[in-house]
Amino acid sequence: MFSNIGIPGLILILTLALIIFGPKKLPEIGRAFGQTLKEFKKSTRELTEDVVQDLEEEKKKLTK
Numbered sequence: 001m002f003s004n005i006g007i008p009g010l011i012l013i014l015t016l017a018l019i020i021f022g023p024k025k026l027p028e029i030g031r032a033f034g035q036t037l038k039e040f041k042k043s044t045r046e047l048t049e050d051v052v053q054d055l056e057e058e059k060k061k062l063t064k
Contacts, residue, residue: 005013021029 017029018026
């Protein structure tokens, strides 16, 4: 996802974020972003497990 940005672009984005939000808000924003990613990963994993489980149940029904 960030492979096309490069180091100079990343430094520019971080500098702009520091200027816009300030040093006090930046850790809070980072923490909220991290929690959001964590929840997204968790719900994606749960959804995938549900789909796999449903497919396995359907497979067992068809083989009976």
